[in-house]
Amino acid sequence: MSAVPALSLRNIHKNFDGIIAIETFDLDIARGEVVALVGDNGAGKSTLVKIIAGMYQPTSGEIRLDGEAVHFTDASQSQAKGIQVVYQDLALADSQTVYMNLFLGREKTTGSFGKLDRRSMIAETEKLVRDLDVRIPSAKSIIRSLSGGQRQGVAIARATHWATNLVLMDEPTAALGVAETARVESIITGLKARNLAILIVSHSLDQVFRLSDRICVLRRGKQIGIRKTGETDKNEIVSMITGLQAATRI
Template sequence: MENTSASSSTPALALKDVRKEFGGIVAIENFNLDIARGEVVALVGDNGAGKSTLIKIIAGMYQPTSGEIRLGGEPVHFTDASQSQAKGVQVVYQDLALADSQSVYMNLFLGREKTRGPFGMLDRSGMIAETEKLVRDLDVRIPSASSVIRDLSGGQRQGVAIARATHWAKNLVLMDEPTAALGVAETAKVEDIIQGLKARNLAILIISHSLDQVFRLSDRICVLRRGKQIGVRETKNTDKNEIVSMITGLSN
């Protein structure tokens, strides 16, 4: 019988003493963090603090100089992003990486197209049906699964990018400034979608420059400064003044 209590207590992501050097320059110094399923952790810090570098290490784009990464308790050693994706890690970037001339459903299945029959014909109806169910479940409001990406608003495009990540993620979604280019109304909609990911029991690590957003979305806040982990705070037990002090190194 499966030990559900043990499996449920195992972090979706565990980083232990992760360090990254570029030509002798330390970009990330002995970073430690666990993220549980159904938890949103915000990663904050000034430009150059190492936030995006850390995301790229987890995603397999960079390899750590030392330290250990575990997914669901299993040690992993990624040498490229495809390996992390195969383990259920998905990344949502500010630039989205969507194919503007393609439909929503083709973007969702890009590189993983569903086929049918002995000749491997594209199963367009199957992909459309699966896309429509996903965007409905996540409340991503688009005209249809067949809509072309370039015809969508910024918020709708970001919703599609998050839906794609959600569809393929088994463990973890990494988000690097997912609403930086959006207006207030579209940001609110995307935040609703992100909150909905918690109900799907995914672990979420999000980079955001907006402390208002961080306090709305996160369960915990992790602060980086010049590659060093300054501390981790439960969102409900801290405030913006403390987080700003940790980011800047200056007391208020």
């Protein structure tokens, strides 16, 4: 792993009209590392993801990518810096093909008249889903014809294609069955092997312990602590989530 974190958050604070959503938050994520963010509903997990993604701006604090201080005013700026987000609702265009979803907003064109270069986009999509082992019938398949796990695989493939730094995943398998969850988790493990930094929000502690290197706990906007996954257990994490264990700063 690089000595300089892919993502570094320092003293992140966020309030909405005087209501504190994130109190004070610090976290480093290295390339090739999976960090899980856990906590009950309303803990501030999705708010934190949206701050990193540029959808919200922190009230105070600093974000660094590969050691460089950044300030995002919208999501396009974070995407330009190599950050991609996979949301639970996927944000896919159901009536479009897999390859068009992969290049949505970034379509390849050819010639002076800007004709869509479908052949190139299809070839790139087929290579990517093959490399990630995303099992779909074809790059030309319509999204609505795919299963939930296949759709999630497409969303992750799209994030992988454009992410050069960090992938954020907000409950990526919440609506999936056991077999499809296993397939998506295998893809996430593959992303780690590709040396991307990954922050995953999950309510499933079983999943958290399968995938993560470290676990960060939030409760009511307050960072309770960070644990190495191999040095803790579910009982401790549940205690931190529920308030049975007091906050321990990093």
